[in-house]
Amino acid sequence: MTIAPNGASRDALQYQAMRDIVERIQDNVPGKLEITTEGIVHDKLSPGGPHELTAARVSRRLERVMPEGLLAHTGTPDVEDIARGVLRHPDVIVIAEKDMEVEDSFDPRSLLAAIEVVSRSNPDNGWVGKMRDYPLLGIPVYVIFDPRTGEGAVLSDIHPTASGPRYASRKDFVYGEDIAIGDWTISTDGLPRYA
Template sequence: MDYARMRAVADELAAHAPEDVWATEISGDEIIMMMSPANLHELIVYRLAKHLDRQLEQSTPGLIAHGGADIEDPESGIKRRPDVMVFPESALESGEAVHPRDVTAVVEVVSKSNPENDYEGKMRDYPTMGIPHYLIIDPRNGTGLVLSAPHTTPEGRRYSTRRDFQFGETVQLGVYDIETAEFPTY
């Protein structure tokens, strides 16, 4: 099915979804219905975005760390809603989904109910979209990954660098420092 048709189906499903469906995502031939995140998940998202925004205001005015916006690449047939992404505030003015060329980093906080989405689907989709940096925060076990430098492989575009970390460490997301000590575990 072509992407435009998939998008129409996803929009129709979202219009009739139960109240606890928070967003829809599209990856290949799959429509993913996202449930409302848990409070601890949202606490990490809030703390991380606030932490990044302080750095962005100092180093890169015009960029924001924000969650709740879609990122969409019709050419690759992918629509995602990262927990946090770094992009120009002006990208929100169009009223459309943010284009991946405007995004410098995405962050996902792993949910209890669907960790495969962050570790498999999004680990495949974000480099395909050309997102330079992908941070995975996993409160299930207090760990995470920083992935960067997308490059072409026989399996498609994949990240070429990977750094594992434990909560409590300071990690680099591009040029930004991420303090992980304040993240709770589930």
């Protein structure tokens, strides 16, 4: 659910005000808050077991096939592009260890991939909002896992459009298939579904 006005004409002061609001109230509201190109989005429910288990399994599977020095990181901090007024929290990020040596949010341009496990309470955040924001932030690969349906998509090849940068390539998959995330292939077998 978007709880702030459209940010199309947002300036640096407006973004900082939204950032301050998110920092101030995040610990007192259930779920998580993110700042998107549309405003502040509130994912009302904290992720449950199937969501967290999917992120953990995908992270582990990726780390088994990636070279030393790369991580499939779950957790904090967020990725942030202050100039674009966007603060996002992917469920898993593929990033070099050296690019994690920062005090604040990660630079989204340092990510090799962002992975999202679709939320039961706000699926449009993964399928619409992040699909719009991640190419804008320069994240080269975006992978969506949807435990509601047991399907997902790998998006890549950012290209310019009249509406801003978008992913040009989309490869849909169903759970059980092997998928390529950048240069690495993992199985999607055994990933949990929402009941």
